Amino acid sequence: MINSNKIIGHNDTFNNLLNLYKLNKLPNKILLAGQKGIGKSLFVELFLNLVYSIDDKKNNISKLIENNLHPNIFKIFRKKDKKNIDISQIREMIQFQNHSSFNNKIRFIIIENIEDLNLNSANALLKSIEEPNKNLFFILTYNTGNIIPDTLRSRCIEFKLSLNIIEVKLIVNNYFNENIFDLICKDYINYYNSPSFLISLVLFLKDKNKDLNNFNIESFIYDIIKNKYYIYDSFIKNNLNIFIELFFYKNINRSKKISYKIKHYFYFKLSEIKKYNLDLETFFLEFEDKLLSE
Secondary structure (H helix, E strand, O other): OOOOOOOOOOHHHHHHHHHHHHOOOOOOEEEEEEOOOOOHHHHHHHHHHHHHHHHOOOOOHHHHHHOOOOOOEEEEOOOOOOOOEOHHHHHHHHHHHHOOOHHHOOEEEEEOOHHHEOHHHHHHHHHHHOOOOOOEEEEEEEEOOOOOOHHHHOOOEEEEOOOOHHHHHHHHHHHHOOOOHHHOOHHHOOOOOOHHHHHHHHHHHHHOOOOOOOOOHHHHHHHHHHHOHHHHOHHHHHOHHHHHHHHHHHHOOOOOOOOHHHHHHHHHHHHHHHHHOOOHHHHHHHHHHHHHOO
């Protein structure tokens, strides 16, 4: 069983994969799906720890894996200064793939958030996973709601991770070592909001000295606009879609001016801004004028 001090939820999927490994039936191409911030990276890290601990009882295995230093694991993720996982990273992976295993042990290639692959890197990866070398396993992860190539999906066995609201509450409360979940304004409690999002939200609101219970979504968006957090705060920039969704989830059809038509209008406009790297200020000025003003 999973150590409950390290991970909450996902037990069935975790133990299923571990049993498949013990029976020598682990798929060599695994696709791990789940919403952003649900714990996919931690899930993979703990799985690798247990796999390598079965045959090797050395205490430093977890540190090697945590610090990306294990000789039989190659990990790829989008670098902070890049928009995508580029083809140079896949070429490095292919070099790893063609090398011999250290101590003839099982090897893993981990690629986080495959929705970050660009066309060239996706095509190069596709060729590499067609027929993996013996004892080489791919674990690919992606955030649900994003589009990934069907050509990659069709070649993998997909496992989906999810958390119920009780598990989300437990993770958030464990992080702060107090029952803070019940203090969060109900505007932000939604089935698709991950523990990671809620933890970051609480940290943000505490840093700005906001009342967790009474600072509603309308006030939050107004504050984002007023202080232009959408320009320089990474938490806000990375979660703009969620804040807009939460606003409409609460207010849709409560007044004539907040309809499904206007909702789709702003969704489309925000997606175009992100797609073409356009100015967000005009978007929020229009949002405030049409939806936040009395």
